[in-house]
Amino acid sequence: MITTLLVANRGEIARRIFRTARRMGLATVAVYSDADTQAPHMREADQAVRLGPAAAQESYLSVERVLAAAAASGADAIHPGYGFLSENAEFAEAVMAAGFVWVGPPPAAIRAMGLKDAAKALMIEAGVPVTPGYHGENQDADHLAAQAEQIGYPVLIKAVAGGGGKGMRKVERPADFAEALGAARREAAAAFGDDRVLLETYVARPRHIEVQVFGDSHGQVVHLFERDCSLQRRHQKVIEEAPAPGMSPEVREAVCAAAVRAAQAVDYVGAGTVEFIADASEGLRADRIWFMEMNTRLQVEHPVTEAVTGQDLVEWQLRVAAGEPLPLTQDQITLTGWAMEARLYAENPAAGFLPSIGDLEHFVLPDTVRVDTGVEAGGTVSPHYDPMIAKLIAHGASRQVAARRLADACAQVQVWPVRTNAGFLVRCLEDPDFRRGEIDTGFIAARQDRLTEAAEPSARVLSAAAQGLLSQAPASASEPSDPWGVLTGFRLNAIRQSHLRLYQEGQAVEAPLDDGPLSADVLLDASGAIVVFEAGEAYAFSGTPPASVAGEGPAGDGAVIAPMPGKVVAVAVKAGDAVTRGQTLVTLEAMKMEHALAAAFDGVVESVSVAAGDQVSEGAVLARLTQAS
Known part of the structure; x- marks a missing residue:
């Protein structure tokens, strides 16, 4: 029996597991780093034990510290x-070996599926x-390049020990192979401590189909149907759903049976996900769906499976770890309705999806759908961990109902000053092709411009911003409610002012004035900005022109600035090099991903201020360019 459960993780993951553990009557233990001293997950547990500094290698990834925390807390199981x-x-x-119950699959199964090349041979x-x-x-790089030629371009480079899109690169032509291989190896080494790669043929219209499997220590293995995780950006999942659109009963039976065989091949126990890639150019066909990898753990997207099956997968994990048989047999597991999950990231789609860090001064999530989050208002998005700050999960009788509910929920998200992808998610969910189920892993890339660019502020947004600005206008010192103090633009005998000039991202806009009450979607920021929320977007306005608009100087001086704290992993240029607009200059690693910083214009490298391996702070000048004459 398990009585006290330590969760060796953080954020929404820990909170999700605690929720089920509490319902089952288990005591809970949280662990935390110095970056998470005020995190909700540590406050919600019955006990909380410090692991160490903010860096994951010295806290959440330290086996010794996690085991010491478990021993100190009296836990008898670790999830x-x-x-x-x-x-x-x-x-x-x-x-x-330390005497704790392990809530996970056998180490042999983890090893068998952990290396993609060995796993494929086993499959x-x-x-x-x-x-x-x-x-x-x-x-050998030359050998790999020759193999890529033999496979035929485009090819996909994948980290042998990888997952989550890290260490993965699509290569379109031989001339790009060496650079892509280097980037994939660096990212794989940083994420997994293993820079080995494999190569795969690149499927022209791929769909990402995965099957939830579960095994117990009594030899039983079942599946809980499939999920579709095709909506991805840079191989990172964005929106997941269950079941998969266009999946016939015959194809479902074939794919799910293959997933069960995969789990049985390694004597699997616990929760696992068998991932397949499907060539969807002719719809989903059983003979065009191939094994990619197996994730030997619970997945971020497991809530959509819970929604359509009515099962609590964490409860299944805990019962199986305690030696119990699976709660249901295969014929008792049913599929009802449709579910979708959207991953809310702290990132700015309009700025190339750069992660956004900082304090969550304003953080409002919807209450109309299931929300799993690890942060709250007043908290901080740290540069040390993954930028996902919440998951929104909707369920409905049909795919259309689930999509509409999830889009409406994403539209209600209000976060400031940290930027999020909420508006981007709304546009994805409302896209006509998405609604028709015409999806593949290239869906977002093919519609990049229309999905990433926020709509111009509507008349409602502008009017709300004008109201917000007027509400901040200073009253007279002698009488705070003096009406003369709020008459912006007042002139005797003048026609009543109908518009107010505001500034959004340096551009002047005319906002219509409205006498209605101040909208609840307006935030009066402490810095003086007026922020209006609409359809998941945050529109910020000022009543005074910024320096660049007032003519006090150019908008940029050729400086290449670090957008966040991080580690320089590659410098591709040196002083004196001629560069073209869009050319990669410096590659920065932050929040578990690589970010290429490119030239904003054609020019010459005037100076380079960093070298590979350097740690840099946000706002640091990494290099400087001069315009080509």
Whole structure:
């Protein structure tokens, strides 16, 4: 029996697991780093134990510190969550060797599925179809380039030990292979401590289909149907749904049976996800769906499976870890309705999806759908961890109902001054092609401009901003309610003012005045900005022109600025180099991803201020360009 559960994770992951543990009557233990001293997950547990500094390697990824925390707290079981140490076989072994119950699959299964090349060889033996490609041991760059030529371009480079899109690059032509290989290896080494890669043929119109499987220690393995995770950006999932659009009963049976065979091949116990890539150019066909990898843990997107099956997958995990048989047999598991999940990221789509960090001065999420989040108003989005700050999950009788409910929920998101992708999510969910189920992993890239660019502020937004500005106008010192103090633009005998000039991102706009009450969607920011929320977007206005509008200087001076704290992983240029607009200059690693900083114009590199390996702060000048003459 499990009585006290330590969750070796943070944020929404820990909170999600605590929720089920409490319902089952278990005591809970949180762990935290110095970056999470005020995090909700540590306050919600019965106990909280400090692990160490903010850096994950010294806290959440430290096996010794997690085990010490478990021993100090009196926990008898450890749940790794998803991410961090959840797919670390050595951690699983250490947990069990120390006498704790491990809430996860056997270490042997983790190892078997942890390396993509070995896993694919195992799947071939088990009769599970795999994607054509090169899965060999030879990691010589020239050999890999030759293999790519043999496979045929485009090819996909993937980290052998990878997951979550890290260490993955699509390569369109031979001339780009070496650079893409280097980037994939660096990212893989940073994320997994292993820079080995494999190559796969790139499927022209791929769909990402995955199957939730579950095994117990009594030899039983079942599936809980499939999910579609095709809406991705840079191989990171954005919107997931269950079931998969266009999935016939015959294809579902074939894919789910293959997933069960995959789990049985490694004597799987616990929750796992078998991921497939489908060539959807002719719809979903059983002979055009191939095994990609198996994630030996619970997935971020597990709530959509919970919604359509009515099962609590964390409860299943805890019961199986305690030695119980699976709660249901295969024929008892049913599929009802449709569910969708959207990942709310702290990032700015209009700025190339750069992560956004800082204090959450204003943080309002909808109450109309299930929301799993690890932060709250007054908290901080740290540069140390993943930029996902919440998941929104909607369920309905049909795909159209679920999509509409989720779009409406994303439209209600209000976050400031941290930027989010809420408006982007609304546009994805309302896209006519998405509503028709015409999706693949290239969906977002093919519609980049229309999905990432926020609409111009509506008349309602402008009017609300004008009202907000007037409400901030200073009254006279002698009489705070003096009407003379709020008559912006007042002239004797003048026609009543109908518009007010505001400034949005340096541009002047005329906002209509309205005598109605101040909208609840207006935030009067402490810095003096007026922020209006609409359709998931945050529109910020000022009553005074910025320096660049007032003619006090140019908008930029050629400086290449670090948009966030991070580590420089590559410098592609040196002083004196001629560069073209869009050319990568410096690559920065932050929030678990690489970010390429490019030239804003054609010019010459005047100076480079950093080298690979340097840690830089937000706003640091990394390089400087001069305009080409």
